[in-house]
Amino acid sequence: MKSISKRTVFSLVLACILLFGVATFVIRYFLYADRWVSFTGSPHVYTNGKLNTGEILDRSGTVLYSSEKSKNYSDSATTRRATLHLMGDRAGNIPARILRAYASKLFGYDKLNGTAAMESSGGELRLSVSAQVQAIAMQAMNGRKGAVGVYNYRTGEILCALSSPTFDPLDPPDLEHDNGDGRYDGVYVYRFFHATYTPGSIFKLTTLAAALEENPELANETFSCEGKLTINGEQITCPHPHGRQSLSEALSNSCNCAFAQITLRLGKQKLLAQADAIGLYRSYEIDGITTSRGHLDLSDANENDLAWAGIGQYTDLVNPCQYMVYMGAIANNGKAAEPWLVSSAQSAGRETYRASTSMTAQMLTKQTAAALREMMRMNVKRMYGAVDIPGVNVCAKSGTAEVGEDENTATFAGFLDSDEYPLAFIVVVEKGGAGSSTCAPIARAVLEGCINVMDGE
Ligand SMILES: [Zn+2]
Known part of the structure; x- marks a missing residue:
């Protein structure tokens, strides 16, 4: 009897192990089968x-x-x-x-x-x-390093996601024996999705959103600029004195002295909270691509550092795709469509996938978004004539981020305030000099290209 019951227990244990194995396989099959079959190396595919x-x-x-x-x-x-x-x-x-x-x-x-x-x-x-x-953007970048992005902030469809420099995959350059001019530095990086940049003054749109959420009356205040401001024994400077300005003029002038005051009044916590609200620290999952997160750390910042952080310097970093979505949120009453790249998939004549639109969280209130839209429209009227396309209300902000000795990253971000062409955009040019003069013509060419393509659909 003893040995029979031992055998019974043994076979029961065996049966359990077998059942467990089968169950695990079935579950894993239904969860992961399409990954197994399509992994790079599957001979079927x-x-x-x-x-x-x-x-x-x-x-x-x-x-x-x-x-x-x-x-x-x-x-x-x-x-x-x-x-x-x-x-x-x-x-x-x-x-x-x-x-x-x-x-x-x-x-x-x-x-x-x-x-x-x-x-x-x-x-x-x-x-x-x-x-x-993409080709218009590539030609406008003309070999300079950086990124150009445009997307529809109502649907989420990305029309342009260019990383520059680039090369012909059928005629790749010999990077091992590159002649040392650095023209292909970082060419393997998909800059639009995976690089992070010091934003410079386009970050003032984050600081300003925080300040207006805190106190909408700020829009009626004036700010004086003598060209420099001493904080904590160190100077915040503007290229020249801007004098007395309205808030809207301070944004158009990109007045560092005004924004230093605004940032200090705001304080660390509210600036950090706004960066979080606009999605600076998050990454987007875009059809197999995971975007890089931005960075804003004020834990060791003194008052002067904080002021520079609000101006888009210090240790601030943004990802171009993420900041483009923020532009879409300003355009679209505070929240924007999450971006995507793949519209549909078909197999054997049968649709196997179709993109759908999902929205981001509310990044800023409707009122703040409306105030920013109006000011960004004024920026274009006052300062960025080069990007002003008749009939579509281009709204924008430029930045010239100092990243080293005599080295600037030129940035330019904004959107079309338009029901027909609801497009948000960003242009980043490394070593690009002044933001608006470098980037505005690129943005204009690319936006006009998008409008042409949309008109043809
Ligand atoms: Zn100033």
């Missing part, structure tokens, strides 16, 4: 690391990547260069994150029929970006 089936198109139907083509990428060298960071390079130094994220939806893989459906026909992935606008 990839040959030599390349996609076996399917096409990737831009918003206008331009082919960016195709398994049918012998060399896979677009026939146009301009399109190949302008979309390099979206499509990835052949060596895998720039990963094709979108492709990886949507592989299973593109191949027609499903959990019951496996990869059987994949043999019959290729899938199609439709992006929200415009190859034409």
